[in-house]
Amino acid sequence: xxxxxxxxxxxxxxxxxxxxxxxxxxxxxxxxxxxxxxxxxxxxxxxxxxxxxxxxxxxxxxxxxxxxxxxxxxxxxxxxxxxxxxxxxxxxxxxxxxxxxxxxxxxxxxxxxxxxxxxxxxxxxxxxxxxxxxxxxxxxxxxxxxxxxxxxxxxxxxxxxxxxxxxxxxxxxxxxxxxxxxxxxxxxxxxxxxxxxxxxxxxxxxxxxxxxxxxxxxxxxxxxxxxxxxxxxxxxxxxxxxxxxxxxxxxxxxxxxxxxxxxxxxxxxxxxxxxxxxxxxxxxxxxxxxxxxxxxxxxxxxxxxxxxxxxxxxxxxx
Numbered sequence: 001x002x003x004x005x006x007x008x009x010x011x012x013x014x015x016x017x018x019x020x021x022x023x024x025x026x027x028x029x030x031x032x033x034x035x036x037x038x039x040x041x042x043x044x045x046x047x048x049x050x051x052x053x054x055x056x057x058x059x060x061x062x063x064x065x066x067x068x069x070x071x072x073x074x075x076x077x078x079x080x081x082x083x084x085x086x087x088x089x090x091x092x093x094x095x096x097x098x099x100x101x102x103x104x105x106x107x108x109x110x111x112x113x114x115x116x117x118x119x120x121x122x123x124x125x126x127x128x129x130x131x132x133x134x135x136x137x138x139x140x141x142x143x144x145x146x147x148x149x150x151x152x153x154x155x156x157x158x159x160x161x162x163x164x165x166x167x168x169x170x171x172x173x174x175x176x177x178x179x180x181x182x183x184x185x186x187x188x189x190x191x192x193x194x195x196x197x198x199x200x201x202x203x204x205x206x207x208x209x210x211x212x213x214x215x216x217x218x219x220x221x222x223x224x225x226x227x228x229x230x231x232x233x234x235x236x237x238x239x240x241x242x243x244x245x246x247x248x249x250x251x252x253x254x255x256x257x258x259x260x261x262x263x264x265x266x267x268x269x270x271x272x273x274x275x276x277x278x279x280x281x282x283x284x285x286x287x288x289x290x291x292x293x294x295x296x297x298x299x300x301x302x303x304x305x306x307x308x309x310x311x312x313x314x315x316x317x318x
Contacts, residue, residue, distance in 0.1 A: 008119035032073035111226030142208035152203025172209035247278035251286025284309035
């Protein structure tokens with residue numbers, strides 16, 4: 001039995017599976033072992049086989065990749081082998097192996113039984129290495145639909161880290177946090193209180209844009225608890241590396257991710273507390289909450305709340 005070590009994501013398995021097919025290695029002759037994000041590429045000489053499989057199988061394999069069942073890789077290879085050598089219509093036959101994969105696909109789509117970001121986070125690396133690793137993260141289902149991973153931005157020695165919810169439509173397209181309409185509100189508030197954005201590290205609790213397609217538009221969907229949990233290792237890695245003096249949670253999602261489910265923005269905002277992430281941690285409104293105010297007076301009140309909380313951050317740095 002040959003054991004093939006692969007990384008945690010779909011691409012590593014895909015490269016190994018292609019090569020194994022090229023060497024005519026049957027499923028009974030091989031096993032797969034996940035060796036973490038730093039695993040070397042599989043040493044297999046099969047090369048590009050030129051074999052084509054139904055697009056639905058590729059989509060299914062990508063969907064199953066975040067599932068936590070370690071048997072998924074061998075199950076996928078078994079189905080792939082049979083698609084190539086026995087029955088190209090296997091996916092439509094009600095086959096029990098296919099049924100198991102479909103059940104995994106459904107679970108991942110519901111945010112259940114996913115491996116999360118943990119296996120993709122490299123240990124003891126710098127910020128640039130985290131950014132590169134996050135671009136390859138497939139730890140939950142969100143990676144399949146967003147355009148890219150949107151990682152944090154700012155200096156590694158920032159004294160202040162601000163954590164928002166998730167990228168929006170424009171952030172997803174541009175690959176940077178807080179560049180859309182909420183980013184304009186954010187920048188205005190920072191400027192008013194004297195916090196230069198270039199000296200801050202700005203990131204999100206969830207690194208992929210979660211949305212519902214509606215025609216040509218992509219409508220923001222609030223991340224579920226499972227999405228926050230799956231992505232949490234990235235935020236933890238950022239905070240562990242930067243070690244900020246002050247951490248600011250922007251909005252309910254970031255607050256739930258880092259301060260717990262009992263935290264309430266309207267009740268608890270604007271107060272510094274000690275957390276494992278920073279000696280001074282505060283939560284305030286997400287800038288998008290200002291845009292959602294029902295009228296101009298409401299938006300003005302919400303903006304003042306955000307600005308005044310950020311002023312406390314600025315004052316505490318002096």
